[in-house]
Amino acid sequence: PAPQIDIPPQVVSAPSKEAALDCTVRSQLRYNLTWARSSLESSVLPQPEGNGSNLQLKQHYRRLDLYIENAESSDAGKYDCVAENDNDLSGPDGTLTINNAEATDSGEYTCIAENKLGISQHVILLNVGIPRNYIQIEIYNNGTLPCIAIGPPTPNISWIRKDGKQLNQNSTQITQHGNLVITHAGKDDEGSYICKVTNIFGHAEHEAQVHITGIVKPVLNNKNGNHPMATVKRGMLVELPCQVVLSNPPAVISWYKDGEILDEEQMQWEGITVFSNGSLVISYTTQEHEGTYECIATNIGGSVSVATTLHVLESPSFPPAAKVEFKVRAGEEAVLPCPALGVPDPMVTWKKDEMPIPLNHMIYKNDEDNSLVITSANVADTGTYECTAINPAGEAKRAMALFIQVPPFITPGEEFVDAVEGHSLL
Structure with a gap:
């Protein structure tokens, strides 16, 4: 508690006489007493004897007396005795200041004023509340920071952020009792808040820490691994x-393709839809849809992503205007093309008259274009040829006819023939 002092309200002295001003203190703690003259605003220190000053301080048990020797009219005025201990201060204007107020400082305080005409006193009730200095508010919920301070007189209560930022007007409100209410708390509301309490007798501050809880960084269902692959046939939904x-x-x-974000216009153009469950759907896949798609899930707790590489397969096919009939002369090279298209590139095999063709140096397949090459065609090579193109998406077949052209020739016969007159000769 603060020290209490007793001093005479007025001292009268005759000129050239000694004036004595005594100041008695009552305190349970160690204290310090000083005298000051109000008009000079400086403490009167103990004066060594013989220095010419007419002011002397004499220390007694629980008392510090001020002596003015040979008092003159210039010594008239107001003198203040101030007593203080480590926590509190009793000043000449009657103000009691309690530094670092604690719950043990709660109670009734009586201010007593006395002069020759009488005595007056006033009781002040001090209630020092100890609000919680750490509260947790779940994300997007409400929380209250209490600030308990009771007069009289009723103190003024204000709140500020310790980091100097302005209070969020959309999410904070000070109630009539001085509590700070945070509504729909977000991550930005986290931090230290200071409650300031003031009235005519002084001020006090209390700091409270707000921590936003319940924030969970997104977690994805990643059962297919960190970088799965998806393979579909052209034209299918994926x-x-x-x-x-x-x-x-x-x-x-958010969805990205090959590192670039997919905006609404691009998705509409490519037939891509993102549903409320986060899935990306392509209704009709083409080769243009191939690439790496990355899904990124983000909240204030962080972000997580998963990437999927999409491969679009095309089953083998042949150009519609491909030639299906070939004619070569005997002894010349015959080349039968197999212009199969597909993704991935199809594997090609050949048959003649529905029988596999044994390949050798005379009949072989050109690996560059899958064509069948007959180095020296003969009549026996005439027939129906079929190439079959196969890849994981399917297969396609194409038949073609090969005709070997032979120049006319005369078969040797008998040089002499007997004939009967009047009969036909064969």
């Missing part, structure tokens, strides 16, 4: 999942 199994607050889903 769905690339991005399932958030845990997130608080809810995550925002």
